[in-house]
Amino acid sequence: MTANPTPVPASAVERRERAVRAAVEQGLIGPEQPVVGLLDVTGIRAAAAELRAAFDEVTAPGTPVLHAFAVKAAALVPVLRLLTDEGLGCEVASPGELALARAAGADPGRIVLDSPAKTHAELREALDLGIAVNADNPQELARLDALVGAVPTRSPLGLRVNPQVGGGSIGALSTATETSKFGVALRDVGARDWVVRAFAERPWLTRLHAHVGSQGCPLELMAAGVRAAYELAEEINQTVGRRQIDTLDIGGGLPVNFTSDEVTPSYHEYARLLKTTVPGLLDGRYGLVTEFGRSLLAKSGVVLARVEYAKWAGGRPIAVTHAGAQLATRTVFAPTSWPLRVATYDANGRPKRTGPDGPVTQDIAGPCCFAGDLVAENRALPELAAGDLVGLLDTGAYYFSNHFAYNSLPRPGVYGFAPGDDGVRFAEVRKPQTMAEIVAESGGAEAEGLTAL
Numbered sequence: 001m002t003a004n005p006t007p008v009p010a011s012a013v014e015r016r017e018r019a020v021r022a023a024v025e026q027g028l029i030g031p032e033q034p035v036v037g038l039l040d041v042t043g044i045r046a047a048a049a050e051l052r053a054a055f056d057e058v059t060a061p062g063t064p065v066l067h068a069f070a071v072k073a074a075a076l077v078p079v080l081r082l083l084t085d086e087g088l089g090c091e092v093a094s095p096g097e098l099a100l101a102r103a104a105g106a107d108p109g110r111i112v113l114d115s116p117a118k119t120h121a122e123l124r125e126a127l128d129l130g131i132a133v134n135a136d137n138p139q140e141l142a143r144l145d146a147l148v149g150a151v152p153t154r155s156p157l158g159l160r161v162n163p164q165v166g167g168g169s170i171g172a173l174s175t176a177t178e179t180s181k182f183g184v185a186l187r188d189v190g191a192r193d194w195v196v197r198a199f200a201e202r203p204w205l206t207r208l209h210a211h212v213g214s215q216g217c218p219l220e221l222m223a224a225g226v227r228a229a230y231e232l233a234e235e236i237n238q239t240v241g242r243r244q245i246d247t248l249d250i251g252g253g254l255p256v257n258f259t260s261d262e263v264t265p266s267y268h269e270y271a272r273l274l275k276t277t278v279p280g281l282l283d284g285r286y287g288l289v290t291e292f293g294r295s296l297l298a299k300s301g302v303v304l305a306r307v308e309y310a311k312w313a314g315g316r317p318i319a320v321t322h323a324g325a326q327l328a329t330r331t332v333f334a335p336t337s338w339p340l341r342v343a344t345y346d347a348n349g350r351p352k353r354t355g356p357d358g359p360v361t362q363d364i365a366g367p368c369c370f371a372g373d374l375v376a377e378n379r380a381l382p383e384l385a386a387g388d389l390v391g392l393l394d395t396g397a398y399y400f401s402n403h404f405a406y407n408s409l410p411r412p413g414v415y416g417f418a419p420g421d422d423g424v425r426f427a428e429v430r431k432p433q434t435m436a437e438i439v440a441e442s443g444g445a446e447a448e449g450l451t452a453l
C-alpha cells in the first residue's frame with residue numbers, strides 16, 4: 001500500500017517543534033492550562049492543495065469535482081472556514097455538523113448530507129437549503145418521494161449503496177462489510193434490481209454514493225468499492241436510456257500513517273489507482289464528490305499535555321499527564337487499532353533527549369479516574385519528569401473535537417499556528433472550556449429540579 005511514500009518536507013516537523021516551544025513561551029500551556037490542541041495551518045493548506053492536485057491530475061478537463069470535508073473529523077468552525085477558503089465543501093452527518101458548516105460560511109451548494117438516521121425535519125431543511133442528500137435506505141427514499149413533490153428544491157439527490165466488497169483492519173470503521181449498517185446492501189438478494197428500478201422510477205435521483213470505510217482499508221479495497229458503484233451507475237444509465245446518474249460520491253477513507261512523519265499513502269497514489277481501476281469514472285462523463293476527513297487534518301495536529309506527576313508502580317515508571325480518554329478516546333479504549341506516537345519535551349518545550357542509560361520503558365497515563373486511561377503502555381521514551389510535556393502526534397483529526405465528557409474534564413483550547421516574521425503566530429480556534437460552562441451543560445440551572453418533584 002505504501003509503494004512511494006511522499007517524504008514530508010523537513011519543515012513540517014520543524015514547524016511542529018517551533019510551535020511547541022512557542023506555545024510554552026506564549027503561555028498557551030502551563031500549570032493553569034495543562035493540555036492544549038495545536039493545528040498547523042500551513043500543513044492543512046498543503047494537504048488540501050495536494051488533494052485538489054491529485055484529482056485534477058486524473059480527471060478530464062472540466063470535470064466537476066467537489067471535495068467535501070467530512071466535518072466529523074474536525075468539527076471546528078475556523079477549521080471549516082479555512083478549508084472553505086481552500087476550495088473545499090463540507091460533508092455533514094448531523095444537524096449539528098450542518099450548523100457548523102453553515103456557521104463557517106459554506107455554500108449550501110457545496111454541502112452534502114449523509115447521516116444514516118435523518119429525520120423528516122432534517123430532510124426537509126436540507127431540501128429547503130439546496131443541500132445534496134444521499135438517502136441511506138428505501139424508507140428514507142420514500143420520505144424523499146413525498147418531499148420532492150411538495151418542496152421546490154435544487155438539492156442533488158442520491159442513494160448510498162454498500163458495495164459489500166469487504167472490511168479493513170478496523171471492524172468498527174469498515175462500512176462495506178456484508179452486514180454494515182450503511183446504505184443499500186448491493187449484493188443482498190434482489191437489492192441490485194431494486195436499486196435499478198428505484199432510479200428508473202425517480203428521474204430526480206441523480207447520484208450514487210459509496211464510502212467503503214475510514215482508516216484501516218487498503219486502497220485497493222476502496223477502489224473496488226468505487227468500481228462497484230461506477231458499474232452500477234453505468235447499468236442504471238443504460239437501463240433508463242440516458243445519463244440520469246451524473247455524479248458519483250466516492251466517500252473518504254484515505255488511511256493515515258500513524259507510525260512516522262511520512263504522509264503515506266498520498267492522495268496522488270489513490271487518485272492514480274482510481275484511474276487504473278475505474279478509468280470510466282474519470283473520463284469526464286461523471287461529476288465527482290469526495291469526502292475525506294482524517295487524511296486532510298491528522299498530520300497537522302498535536303495534543304500537547306503537561307506531565308503532572310512522574311511515579312512508579314510495580315517497577316514501571318508512569319507519567320501522569322492531562323491527555324487521556326477525554327481526548328484520545330479511541331486510543332485509550334482500542335489501543336491496538338489507534339496507537340499514537342508520543343513526542344517528549346522538557347518544561348520549556350524543547351525535545352527531550354534520551355539519557356546515557358537509553359530510553360526508559362514507561363506508561364503515559366491520562367487524568368481520568370479509571371485504570372485503563374493510558375495513551376501509551378510500555379513505551380520506550382526519554383524518562384519523563386513532572387513538568388515535562390508530551391505531544392500526541394497526528395491528532396489533528398477525530399481528537400480535538402470528539403471529546404468524551406468523562407470526569408467532567410474540560411475540552412481544551414485549540415489554536416492554529418503559522419510561521420510569523422518574529423516567530424510563531426497563534427490564532428484561537430476554540431477557547432478552553434470553563435468550569436461555569438461545564439456546570440451549565442450539566443444541569444446547573446436545574447439544581448432544584450429533582451428535589452422539587
Ligand SMILES: Cc1ncc(COP(=O)(O)O)c(C=O)c1O
Nearest residue numbers: 070211214252253291292293294
Ligand atoms: C460517509 C462518510 N464519508 C466520509 C467519512 C470520512 O472518512 P475519513 O475521515 O476516514 O476520510 C466518513 C467517516 O466515517 C463517513 O462515514
